[in-house]
Amino acid sequence: MTATIVTIGDEILIGQITDTNSGYIAKAFDHIGIEVHEMLSISDDGKHILETFSRLQDNTDFVIITGGLGPTKDDITKKTLAEYFEDELVSDPKVLAHVENLFEQFTGKRQPLLQTNIDQALVPSKAEVLFNQFGTAPAMWLQKGKTVFVSMPGVPFEMKGIVDNVLIPKIVREFKRPYIIHKTIMTYGMGESMLADKISDWEDNLPDSIKLAYLPSPGRVRLRLSARGTDKNILEADIASQVETLQQLLGSTIVGFEESESLEVVLGKQMTQRRLTLAVAESCTGGKIAQTLTSVPGSSKYFKGGIVCYSKEVKTQILSVSELTIAEYSVVSEQVAIELAQNVRKLLKTDYGIGVTGNAGPTTDDTDKSVGIVYIAIASAQNTIAMEFNFGQPREKVIDRAVVKSLEMLQKEILKNVE
Amino acid sequence: MTATIVTIGDEILIGQITDTNSGYIAKAFDHIGIEVHEMLSISDDGKHILETFSRLQDNTDFVIITGGLGPTKDDITKKTLAEYFEDELVSDPKVLAHVENLFEQFTGKRQPLLQTNIDQALVPSKAEVLFNQFGTAPAMWLQKGKTVFVSMPGVPFEMKGIVDNVLIPKIVREFKRPYIIHKTIMTYGMGESMLADKISDWEDNLPDSIKLAYLPSPGRVRLRLSARGTDKNILEADIASQVETLQQLLGSTIVGFEESESLEVVLGKQMTQRRLTLAVAESCTGGKIAQTLTSVPGSSKYFKGGIVCYSKEVKTQILSVSELTIAEYSVVSEQVAIELAQNVRKLLKTDYGIGVTGNAGPTTDDTDKSVGIVYIAIASAQNTIAMEFNFGQPREKVIDRAVVKSLEMLQKEILKNVE
Known part of the structure; x- marks a missing residue:
């Protein structure tokens, strides 16, 4: 139809x-x-x-x-x-x-x-x-x-x-309808053309019932397989077998699969199942992480709250980020992200804390880092991890990528700590 | 063309x-x-x-x-x-x-x-x-x-x-091209149908060169006039004369004109000009007020930060909302909104504070208020105002209307306190 x-x-x-x-x-x-x-x-x-x-x-x-x-x-x-x-x-x-x-x-x-x-x-x-x-x-x-x-x-x-x-x-x-099944495979670290070159023979031999699409975005390429037919089980088996071949061809370039559910919904389920709680301290994302999390009904079960620490005073006075740390490393630094994540977790008494600081642009204001640089830290009782990113510009892209990356990093930590 | x-x-x-x-x-x-x-x-x-x-x-x-x-x-x-x-x-x-x-x-x-x-x-x-x-x-x-x-x-x-x-x-x-000019008139407090009824005769007599569109959104209706022609000056004069007639017909229902600028951009300019600062304490809006404010480049000049107080503990422990107030009036109440606005203003040392608490749904959870009920308070050194709203459902509409309403209330207070 x-x-x-x-x-x-x-x-x-x-x-x-x-x-x-x-x-x-x-x-x-x-x-x-x-x-x-x-x-x-x-x-x-x-x-x-x-x-x-x-x-x-x-x-x-x-x-x-x-x-x-x-x-x-x-x-x-x-x-x-x-x-x-x-x-x-x-x-x-x-x-x-x-x-x-x-x-x-x-x-x-x-x-x-x-x-x-x-x-x-x-x-x-x-x-x-x-x-x-x-x-x-x-x-x-x-x-x-x-x-x-x-x-x-x-x-x-x-x-x-x-x-x-x-x-x-x-x-x-x-109405009686056929089934359409999509599987989106996320790859990382290989350009679109190199990837296409590597899987060219496989692509040429795909059955007519399966369609491949390339979805490139900065830093990663997603491959979407779509199958259409009347028997759902057969379609699922076909897709699974093609994914297996792809995994042999691409190895560790494949970093995961995209669920049809959004990241915040999947993360919410994972936190609810494990009875985990979360707090966020966000500077450059300006509340968008909290807003993304709370867009999911029932998020109050795991999301306790957040601090939007746009000014330096909020970072130091509410979130107890050390003045010395800021003086030594600047407000936009890995060290500040770590303190934000750890301190908001303690302040709101949660299992996990997210800390984000960066420069969304368009101007660098009074920081020493260029536009697009963002530091994200995830803190738990066990450990704290932090990473630097360059999300380029413009402003909205920097903010959106920082939100997605924060939630991805948190999800990875949750799955890791449980294993 | x-x-x-x-x-x-x-x-x-x-x-x-x-x-x-x-x-x-x-x-x-x-x-x-x-x-x-x-x-x-x-x-x-x-x-x-x-x-x-x-x-x-x-x-x-x-x-x-x-x-x-x-x-x-x-x-x-x-x-x-x-x-x-x-x-x-x-x-x-x-x-x-x-x-x-x-x-x-x-x-x-x-x-x-x-x-x-x-x-x-x-x-x-x-x-x-x-x-x-x-x-x-x-x-x-x-x-x-x-x-x-x-x-x-x-x-x-x-x-x-x-x-x-x-x-x-x-x-x-x-290429030689004609001019297209739009003017968007913002109205407030009158439903789309009532508005249409009131300007019906005027609308029927609009010249062919001018087109009217209604753009309803939660709580307000925007009227867009579009003119097309070869002489920019004539078009601008035509639009200005129609707007004058509209102002006579609608009076104070017209609250402003959209110069393609959003509320948060206009508010940002007003706060920057007056060197005012702002902090927000948001419960049911979950960070969306902060995120809306910080979507504007340069917002760090007036927006100091916010607390997303999703859980009761964050309200009482970080924002010092009185346990007694909550026990007597419940978490979703005008009194809690007032304490949120006043306390976040003091905590972050700003000129204005916004406090929002409500029930965005889909379920009422443990509150005594029905889905859609939201309380918004605006606090300054001079006074605190608070209002109750019923934004209906679903969840995203409640949140969006609460965000718009908060910014509108703040804007009104700023303009009032200055007069």
Whole structure:
């Protein structure tokens, strides 16, 4: 089965916001064996929307649309869908009741709705409504020929609620789909072209059912194997056997495998299972490690807290980093990272402590280290490890890489200390 | 002038990475008056790429392509471009020399290149090479009919280097373009539908040259006016006159204008100008306030640091929140928010302190407050203010709204105390 994902809204086309909805839907579809053929963003323009619907008609099994369902005049998706389906808009009593409830919740009292709010309950008569628990705009499911059109609001959390709780369960229930399995192999220390050269013969002899992709990023290359078919066990066995061959070819260049779950989720599970606790002291990452950890529901079980020690005073007065250490080695140094990790661990009485100090740029301010240099330390009751990195620039890349590297280093320590 | 932006690569279609390249290019094009008509992502599939090129041919003035230019077998953009232009690939001596230099820089010695690296210097004979200072893959400029096709690597910092230093200057030099002007008006405290109702007549009478868009986000609605034309002065006057009318219609609902600057950037400027400093104590937002503040370069001038007090012990032991207060009012309470704000301000010796405690969900854990309830306090030497909010759910929305609200409350206090 195949799908096209369409985003409607000028704000994406002028670069005012980044479309993250399509990626979310693509991932969810990939998990249930639906291949996304194309993603596109178009403007709030009726003619362009209609042309696009016609082009996609019978081209893929699903056309998933987000955006343009708000109550205002620039939101024309619903009207245009009705036009495309030669249908009329009718008021859905369930949706209307839901809109009324949401407004009552929001304002604290029952009151007459504005016409624009009442109109939120209008849907094409041929549409099946998909319940939007988090917002007033109903999602809609409409079929024409062999293609199902699904229209959802563009507000990310509303869209996610519908995808997770309504759309995916419905598709899983009603359609037989093949399996798609990905395995991402992480390599380190060999350039993309050298790697490609080394596995060239193997790559040429891959069966048609397995596809290889190279995903290079600074310092490492990930290899993604994708298999598609009807028997999950066979696919898994095929992938496992190819990975084994790859391991023989590449040896220690392979440093691990990427889970489909994010690092912070996997780490959270590992800490919860082992009943471990964590505290962080972060300077240049400015709270992003704490924020990444706490983005996971249930993180309060293992994450006790953090200190964002942006100024020198917070480092010395709250986290007791020695003035002498700073004078001798500077604020951006391995020694300061170590003291941060050890002291925050003691202060918050946790099993592990992370300490990060560095220079995210764009200017070096008053430090002696160049932009991009970051020191990360992990402290436990047993030992403290620390490393220097050069994450280059710009600022956002330095911060993001420091966050990922901190969590990777912590994970390695946890797995090591347990063995 | 119009453009289509095409991203080539399976990793986007399976949701493994989010395409941020297209938004970057769209913004750059918007600034020089080129309207992006459509953005799309397609797979590394020759047939699909050729079909897409044919469909876009003569449809827009530019087709901007990123991705698929690496040295490995899954990278087929260059080969496919040559096929589409009925052209052959020839080695470009300048590009080859650049590839050799990059490898020498990277490995520290001059050495024979692999065939895959030599092939990086191949370009269609009809192509003009756009120099890629940060990588080995050359960008290419090819014209057919009335459409210019530009192909660039997908690695974001390589693409950005080419767009900023080569592509945009070349277009500005060689093409006459109209102006596009946007003005974003920030409103607060009125729902999207109520707002739309209030300005309905005005909206209906907008001239054709001006387009209105509603950009709702938790707690506020932004109105974006866009004008397109050949005389920049006339456009600016038109927009200014419409904004004046809007101000009469909406009064104090309008809280400001977005000069493409975010709240944290504006707040940073206000604090720097007034030489004010800030510390934050955040529970349910888990570090996101600190992270948002420190995403701004130069934030160390006013942001001294923060405490992420996820556990009760961090609140009582580090931030000296009274055990009695917690026993009497619970951890999620206005009283705790107030103590957090006041105590973090004293502890870090700053002018302002923000204290946030709440329940982001999905479960209520051991608190007596329902999911979505958040208390925010702002403390200064003069006074402390605190408010209760119900941000609903899900978790990420609660966190995001708490962050925005905290910064807005702080900004209000700063402006008030100065008056």
